[in-house]
Amino acid sequence: MKYTKKIIIILSVFAFLSACSTKKNTVISRNYQALTTKYNVLFNGKEAFNLGVEAFNYSYEDDWFKQLPIEPIKFEEEKTNTPFDAAEEKAVKAIQKHGMKIEGVERNRQIDDAYLLLGKARYYDQRFIPAIEAFNYIITTYPFASLINETKIWRAKANIRIGNEEFAIASLKLLLKVKDTLQVNLPDEIKELGYSALAMAYIKADSIQKAKKMLTRATRTLKNKEQGARNLFVLGQIYSLENKKDSALRVFNKIINFRRAPYKYKIHANIALAKNATNDATSLAILKKMQKLIKNRDNRAYLDELYYQVGFLHEKNDSINSAIAYYNKSLRAPATSNKQKTFSYEKLGNINFKNSKYQLASSYYDSILKIAPDTLNLRIRRIKRKQKNLACLINFENIVTKNDSILKITSLSKAAQKVYFQKYIDALKKKDEAAAQLKLNQDAFGASFGGNSLQSNKGKWYFYNSQSLGYGKTEFQKNWGNRKLEDNWRWFSKIAANNSTAKDSSQVGKKNLRYDLASYLKTIPTDTIVINTLIIERNQALYELGIIYKEQFKDTKLAIERLERVASLVPTKELILPINWHLHKVYKELGDEEKASKHKNVILIDYSKTKFAQAITSPNKPFEEEKSINEVEKIYKEMYYLYKEEAFEETVTKINEILSTLQNSKLIPKFELLKAYAIGKYKDKESYEVAMNFVAVRYGNTTEGKQAKKIVTQLGN
DSSP: OHHHHHHHHHHHHHHHHHHTOTTOOOHHHHHHHHHHIIIIIHHHHHHHHHHHHHHHHHHOOOOTTSOOOSSOOOOOSSOOOOHHHHHHHHHHHHHHHHOOEETTEEOOTTHHHHHHHHHHHHHHTTOHHHHHHHHHHHHHHOTTOTTHHHHHHHHHHHHHHTTOHHHHHHHHHIIIIIHHHHSSOOOHHHHHHHHHHHHHHHHHTTOHHHHHHHHHHHTTTOOSHHHHHHHHHHHHHHHHHTTOHHHHHHHHHHHHHOTTSOHHHHHHHHHHHHHTOOSHHHHHHHHHHHHHHHHOGGGGGGHHHHHHHHHHHHHHTTOHHHHHHHHHHHHHSTTOOHHHHHHHHHHHHHHHHHTTOHHHHHHHHHHHHHHOSOTTSHHHHHHHHHHHHHHHHHHHHHHHHHHHHHHHHHTSOHHHHHHHHHHHHHHHHHHHHHHHHHHHIIIIIIHHHHOGGGGGGTTSOGGGOHHHHHHHHHHHHHHHOSBOSSTTTTSGGGBOTTOOSHHHHHHHTOOOGGGOHHHHHHTSOOOHHHHHHHHHHHHHHHHHHHHHHHHTSOOHHHHHHHHHHHHHTOOOHHHHHHHHHHHHHHHHHHTOHHHHHHHHHHHHHHSTTSHHHHHHHOTTSOOOOSSOHHHHHHHHHHHHHHHHTTOHHHHHHHHHHHHTTOTTOTTHHHHHHHHHHHHHHHSOHHHHHHHHHHHHHHTTTSHHHHHHHHHHHHHHO
């Protein structure tokens, strides 16, 4: 009896399995294979796929400074094992093991889902051609499947990725326009997905106006909160780029009022409102709103962007001091991104540049270049060029400041020099004493209270706590050695003679030159040649600054200041003519005929045979070269041979003399480059870099200027 039951059970199992075979077209086999496919293989495959999509979304970071992509996917160049591989494996398993293709017809109603999963997994794995093959199989084999519309959209997206946007546009138009009019309307979810894909295709094809229409249609229903908010944001960005501020404000306000929109879109929509403020009334309303957002602790992660936009609104309303304050707040905000910092630094740099504070502007531009995430970006390259121009200017300004300081000290009497440096030493001592006191407070007191060994004495005053007192004494001796109890004990000169520590013993024998008056007095130049060199360098730098301010920065005020100053300092002979010429031109442009005539008369009386005089007396007459090209080339060869003979100082002097007579010659860049080379041979690296920078900036489009740029780059490395 027992054996009979066993046989019956075994036979029943075999009969059931036989009935569920993929080769038999029965109700049992069809339902069994469909259920097994859906709730076993496909379920696991879809779970793996969803994990992969979540990982993609988690790792993707939007660049809110650029137009967002409609589909937020960043494909990695190096492929690794991902959940999409597992999803594809499950899809293939479902097709191979549970497919029921009998008499040319697939009987398992879940196989089309398996092919769709296969295509989507390949899409995310950047295998777009195999993905299209999977989508095409569904479209040709299951033309009436419930997922056919979704499949067509995914096929179109894959075609967009391989640059076949024309086919994608045609197929999506057929789906969304033609088919939608032939039968029952498509579901809203499919319409949103389809119009989003169509907008992607039009953006890829640079048809922005058509992309706008598709995004508008895609955002009518907003069934998909994530994609809907994203589509709205992209639409607002397009309107903003087209300077259609009112339309942009309308779209961004729609995101803010969209209750189900993810918060990141809402907060950046508020920020975008500030960027697109159209008038003072709008700016004030948005400004109040931004202040509320700043006070909200939930927005701490966005403070850098919020502060920046408040600064932007203040700057737009000409509240420059408030703008500067908020740009600085943006820089100090927690979790500030480097890219946001570059914009804040740029704003501060531009404000200072506009106010002729070029050195401060340069420091901000320099900060940008240190942290710029993308040095190939056009904006960063433009800032880099601006910074290079400023670097040349600042080098000359530093020469003027440094040489002025030295020359001022050399002009003082011996007694006055001693008083000057003694004041400097006293100020230095006071500063060092304050720093020493701060260190003592931090090391002796702070460390003793914060140490783990002192926790048992928590709450006792320092001097009543034997452990704290002992620790403090040890730390004091470690840093200062044994010191006598007297005034100014922190000074090096007060180190006790009986100091027992090795550290203080080594310091006793040393002489602190920072506080030694004699060492400062020794640095004052007394040689007439050295002093004259400082004067010549200072005057040349002032002249170059005048030209830079006049020609490059169009800052006539500073150009006049520098040129007038160098004119009053009895410059070298070769500078007198060009100084008067440039001052004549500047004053003439400003309409100051009296001052323009003053400098014009110097040229006409003292330099009547030069081309400058010719330009004044006969402005419409073409310039006649005072020297023929052959003659100039001959002079250049002489300078070059002088350079090769290592007479570097003489080379520089003679080139300076000849340059004043060659203001219109095409060979000037050659002379300037040779002069820079000569400077590099007998002066320090800084002077060499300044000279090369001048050639690179002044004659940047010439062969010599490009060569100078290469050398400046090498010197910077």
